[in-house]
Amino acid sequence: MTGNAPTTDIAITQQDLAAAFRRFIDAEYVISDAETQRVYECDGLAAYCEMPMLTVLPENTEQVQQVLQLCHQHNVPVVARGAGTGLCAGATPNQYGVLLSMAKFSEILEIDSAARLARLQPGVRNLAISEAAAEYGLYYAPDPSSQIACSIGGNVSENAGGVHCLKYGLTVHNVVQVKLLTVEGEALTLGNEGLDGYGADLLALIHGSEGLLGIITEITVRLLPTPECAQVILAGFASVKAAGDAVGEVIARGIIPGGMEMMDSFAIEAAEAFAQAGYPVAAEALLLCELDGSVEEVAEYVDSVTAIFNELGATSIRVSQSEAERLLLWKGRKSAFPAVGRLSPDYYCMDGTIPRGQLAHVLTEINRMSTEYGLRVANVFHAGDGNLHPLILFDSSIDGEFEKTEEFGGRILELCVAVGGNITGEHGVGLEKLRQMPAQFNDAEISQFHALKFAFDPKGTLNPGKGIPTLKRCQEYRTLKQNADAVQGGHKHA
Amino acid sequence: MPDISTQLLEQVQTALAEHSTLDIRGNRTKTALGRASAADSVPLDLHAHSGIVNYEPGELVMTARAGTTLAEIDAALAEHGQMLACDPRRFGGQATLGGSLATHQSGPARPWYGSLRDHVLGVRLINGRGEHLRFGGQVMKNVAGYDVSRLQAGAMGTLGVLTEISVKVLPQPDYSQTLIKTCDIFDGHTLSQQLASSTKPLTGMTWVDDTLYLRLQGSQQAVAASTRQWQEAYQTTAIEPEQGTQFWQQLREHELDFHRQPAGHSGSPKLWRFSINPRTGPFLTGERWLVNWGGAQRWISGEYDLETLGEHAQASGGEVCLYESSDGTEERMLMTHPALRRIQQNVKAALDPRGIFNPGRLFSWL
Known part of the structure; x- marks a missing residue:
């Protein structure tokens, strides 16, 4: 895999780094052998696998801080991981880096029922919040399909949605405060226990930032009264x-x-x-x-x-x-x-958004492409908020079929952009949708994203290679696209 | 209505070439909010860059140029029975959409409907490199790239020139009823806490001058039933619809008696805003308070300093700012945390590397 190597040379060996971590983290939670690390090689999008150099499971914020300080000092990439249910390869490990599992941060720190707030460690499962709040007649509204397993830290990182977004909003609308550590290991608090503060909304910027800007250590969410x-x-x-x-x-x-x-x-x-x-x-x-x-x-x-x-x-x-x-x-x-997955050896879930009025047109086009590629598609649609999940059925044991599926999926996303929508509503970009980013953003916009990344992470060691494509990749995409269009245009004229 | 974005872009490029700074302006309704931009800044006027670009009532989305007045937006939405649910302060309808987002406005229904930041779906903006960029979109969900659109909320133009904004709009509620109860700040606080967790269709909860105001909005039957239940259970009184509408409007526009307090010894009153944990009990109880949003937002006016009030705010899980003052040189909020300051400066540099937009408007050091 290319593009995820750090920009600066790594200045420490795996053995030395593991030894350094073991000085402050229980040895059991510093994993360096391939076999034990295998469970971390992918997130919910298993098509993207990579083995990390080292995996750590710190148990408190101070340990995370020290991990970050060491990695920063030695230019080691850090990839944060929640429950690993993400669908965009946002938590795929970096082969040169540390996989920072937040699994031990699973405590609900406080249910502040009078203020209708819950203070959480990032590894708390989404559904566990509503379960804990239920005795006060409260619940946490965003409910992604993976809510039994997915963690609130991951929800913030991807700005997760669910089936109630039109009325109750996404994660960003339901979080009032995030504590995070910078790449240097400094603690920041964004937002407060009230609503809306003074100054630019950095709290919103963190939502959906896929672990590229900081490591989240605590989240305060709003709870709502359970409807009668x-x-x-x-x-x-x-x-x-x-x-x-x-x-x-x-x-x-x-x-x-x-x-x-x-x-x-x-x-x-x-x-x-x-x-x-x-x-x-x-x-x-x-x-x-x-x-x-x-x-x-x-x-x-x-x-x-x-x-x-x-x-x-x-x-x-x-x-x-x-x-x-x-x-x-x-x-x-x-x-x-x-x-749908039962009907096929494999399925690939897409996540485009479209203006609702374009639905019939988009589904007609998807059906046409489905015939063209010889791949079946089932469509599930969050009709209230325009988020379309086409599920493409394929068989990865057939040579080249996954590549064909990815190409088909890519064309669906480009179609979404063409009708006024975008390439991802709630699953995120990760590694998976880097290819489609240039369909939605021009080079100046992509450069602006890189500049924002630099504002938080000058050395580019936090989840490198995810979320935002390099400009070189964007240019390659545009050249390929022009060629493909020229070929298609040629066919039409033939 | 004209699209003057080409001229705006030229003015930004001129400022870059001439090493001058710009003072971004709409209709000048919010000069008392935030600090004043550096005095030698050249005005960059957006009020002519106005007009609704696209409005699809069925999609619940409107896109308008930044200089569009809220009066124009309200009128277009009303034709389809819709509204800006975030309910920004209108300033007689003259406030612009761009200025409302830049200052992160929201109305009395904020805890239930959200703020303008919550309803923004996408923006076009000119950055400090003189590039006209587009972020977000015109659909409810979008997680491609960083959320540059919502980042603009509260940035007061320091991170770019907003030129076009897409917002989510919502249907107007079928029915509204305002209830009042006379009580002191302590009883008002207790009752607020009780009612905030209720499942009734609450969209307003404000205590001021010994009266708690509650607003119920929704289907007619739901509002009627809740009104009856609360009258019985809490001895609240339903007031006439016009009276209710007038109160919430005056609250939003800062036109209540509370807001017309006599000027302090420095000349004009300073208005302080607390954003704190809503369960915080009353403090500094000798003062005249306005408690909004069920306790999450509280206002006092008078001669204070940020340090003293900041201690109260911090003890309550929140922050305080000098929201309104005629003195444009005063710091509006204390930001002492070094890493947080550095990140803000870096974010500013990412969007405006030469510091040409609204220097000093948000913080003296930004």
Whole structure:
């Protein structure tokens, strides 16, 4: 793998660095042998593997500080890792560097119920926050699909989303304070326990920065009162366009659902086979619309949304009548990825965003490309916020099929940019989407990102080679693209 | 409405060539916020760079040039029953979208609806190298590249010239009801804490001059039911809709009696803003307070210093700033942490390496 070597020469051997770490970290938590390190070779995107030089699992902030100081002194790259559930190869180790696992930072430090805040170590699992807050009638809103396993530190690093973003926002909207260590090991606190401070919003800048700007050691999130009531409406439609129009009409009538998810026919079939939730398998598209709030509000809006769906030609409508039924209806959607995964040896999950009005066009194009590449695609869509997850089915044991899949995926992302969207809504760039960054940003913008990275990390040792492509790579991309376009143009004229 | 970004870009390039600095201006409504830019800075006027570029009500997104007035934006949104849910201070409608983001505005519903920073989806800006760049987008989610758009919130133009901004907009609530209860600051605090965790459709909670004001917004049935329940449980009184609307507007615009306090001995009143943990009990109780956002934001005015108030703020998990003052030379916030100062200077250098934008506007040392 190229591009992730540090800019300055590393000034220490693996053995010496391991010995230095063992002076202040339990020897058991300084891992230098290949076999034990194997579990860290990739994150949730297993297509990208790399062995780290050394893995450490510090147990407190002082140890992290010392790790950073040593690495900074010797120009050693540092890659932070949470639960390793990320989907963009953002936590792929660096072969010349230290993999800094934050797994030991798993403590909920405080549930400040009166202020509706939770103070957390970065390794706390997303779902564990809501579980701990439940006894106070509170919960943490962002709920990425991986919420059982993913850590809050990783959520901040990728600015994770979920199925409730339109109403409740992303991670960045639900975090009030982050403590982090700079690459030099200095402690910084960004944000406060109130809302909004004086000066430029560095707290926002940290969100989605993929471990390139600092190492997060503590996070304070906002908790919300658990809604009195939530009901979900399941509706089938005869076309993706009809379902898209129905979403638009709900919003035009002034209703902001807690969640609004769409699945296409292939995804419906797969999810139903997996979860037996009673999904309308004959429908071309399915909507799951969740309304939450006070009992009266939910009752009023369930009536309105049901009426809208009927007006706009829903082929079936089912409203959850109990909490068990609501959870069952969600189960199909929440297990859509593994459900689709069962139909194929491998699947590749894309993460583009588009203006909602472009959905029918984008799905038509994806279907066309699906035929062109001979690869099946199931589509799952956060319809409320325009975040599209096409799942491309492939078989990595067939020579060249992953490369073909990546190319197909890349073209989907370029299509998203072309219709006014972008290449990633919530999964991040990591190593995976470096190739598509030049489709969204020009060289001056990419250079601006590098300058911001330099502001925090002048030697470029924090997660090097991730998130922002080198300008050289951008130029290569543009040349390739021009050539490809010229070839395609040539075909058209032929 | 004209797009004058080409002229703006030329002015920035001229400043670079002539080694001059620029004082970025919209409609000059917020000169009392933050410090004054260095006196020899050349005005860079954005008020003519205005107009709504794109508004898709079905997408809940509006894109407008930075000099667009909030009056123009409100009017366009109202036609479709939508609003800027972050509810920035309007200054008689003359505040611009760019200035509102640069000063990180938000209204009484901030804890429930978010601030302008929360609603920004993307920006175009001219950096200090004289490049016109685009960050973020016009969709709700975007994690490609660093979040340069939200970084601009509160930067007061020190990190570039905002030229175009895309924001998320939301439907206006069907129905609003304001409830009041007469109580002192201690009882107001206790009741606020109780109600803040409730599941009712709360979008405002402010205590000022021995009255707690509560706003409920949402579907008519939900608001009506909650109003009845709170009247019974807490002896709150529902006030007339016009009265309620007027209160929240005056609160947002800093036009309540509280804001019209007589000038101190230095000439004009200084207004201090605390951003602190909302459960913090009342302190400096001899003073006249305005407690907003269920306790997360608190205001006093008068002759204080940042050190004294800063101790109270720190003890409450937050910070204090001199929010409004006619003296443009005073420091507005203490930033003593060396690493934090260095990072801010580095971030400034990353976007504005020659320091041409609003020198001294945010901090004397930036």
